[in-house]
Amino acid sequence: MESKIFNLSLPLKITVALVISFWCLIAVFPLLWIFVMSIKLPVDSFASNPLEVIFGPATKLQVGGLSIINFLVIGVTIYVLYKIYQLRFSFFSIVT
Structure with missing residues (x-):
């Protein structure tokens, strides 16, 4: 239902x-x-x-x-850290 x-x-x-x-x-x-x-x-x-x-x-x-370059660097950094965070969970799900 x-x-x-x-x-x-x-x-x-x-x-x-x-x-x-x-x-x-x-x-x-x-x-x-x-x-x-x-x-x-x-x-x-x-x-x-x-x-x-x-x-x-x-x-x-x-x-x-702050310039556009600062915002781009901050955005790329956040994106990379997020991908590393996602990779961590996918790595541990493969191992276990």
């Missing part, structure tokens, strides 16, 4: 996925905000203009900002 939860219509599945994704974004936002504020100068963290808080012109002038 199949459960009705697995027989949802496609629009309902998409709606559920969007709501869960949006909720995850809301839930992780404070952690991302803390991380971003930890690498900014206090001048940018407590600026009165919200755009200065987000983009941090004083931090960018003094320290330099």
